[in-house]
Amino acid sequence: MPRGPIVVELFTSQGCSSCPPADRLLAQLADDGRVAPLSFHVDYWDELGWVDPYAKPAWTQRQRVYAKALGDDRVYTPELVVGGKTGMVGSNKSQVTSAIGRAEPPALLAATSVWKDGKFEVTTTAPEGADVWIAIYEQKAANKVPRGENAGETLESTHVVRMLERVAVAGKRGSLSLAVDPTWKNVGALAFAQRADRTIVASVVLR
Numbered sequence: 001m002p003r004g005p006i007v008v009e010l011f012t013s014q015g016c017s018s019c020p021p022a023d024r025l026l027a028q029l030a031d032d033g034r035v036a037p038l039s040f041h042v043d044y045w046d047e048l049g050w051v052d053p054y055a056k057p058a059w060t061q062r063q064r065v066y067a068k069a070l071g072d073d074r075v076y077t078p079e080l081v082v083g084g085k086t087g088m089v090g091s092n093k094s095q096v097t098s099a100i101g102r103a104e105p106p107a108l109l110a111a112t113s114v115w116k117d118g119k120f121e122v123t124t125t126a127p128e129g130a131d132v133w134i135a136i137y138e139q140k141a142a143n144k145v146p147r148g149e150n151a152g153e154t155l156e157s158t159h160v161v162r163m164l165e166r167v168a169v170a171g172k173r174g175s176l177s178l179a180v181d182p183t184w185k186n187v188g189a190l191a192f193a194q195r196a197d198r199t200i201v202a203s204v205v206l207r
Contacts, residue, residue: 015045022078050148
């Protein structure tokens, strides 16, 4: 059976001094064809001196949902979640590598997509028991941080999620058209099917 990439989600922040090593590790994982990395910048560090330009409350909420599913009593950065099932410190290379090695690759999600006139259009059918989501991301992003724990550093990020939208509910066919901000550079897309228990059961990188 064809397999999709293992979805690896990093919850990070430019306001966190412990996060740059995890960001660099995610960049290394992006070179592994078995893995589809996503970087979600959370906003709970923003009040401490630097507002992360990629942070959204929705990404913080996504991490809180994972915390509940994984039995954690807190959220933290950097946290990396493999396949929606296993969470760990995102800068711990040996633990991250081991978790990816143990993870069962999800099924390959069947989806069609097109980039046209500044819009991204996708159509897919969700498997039973799992909704399909589409993540639109910038493959590379870099900026200088003038304040906060990383003051003076120029930070680079990989596969920075800019949009996350549901395409289809479980067992149903769905289509979605999204306007892509023209200021975003080197944009990519990942579609994945995720169950209510947060397990990711299918995925596909959309070119």
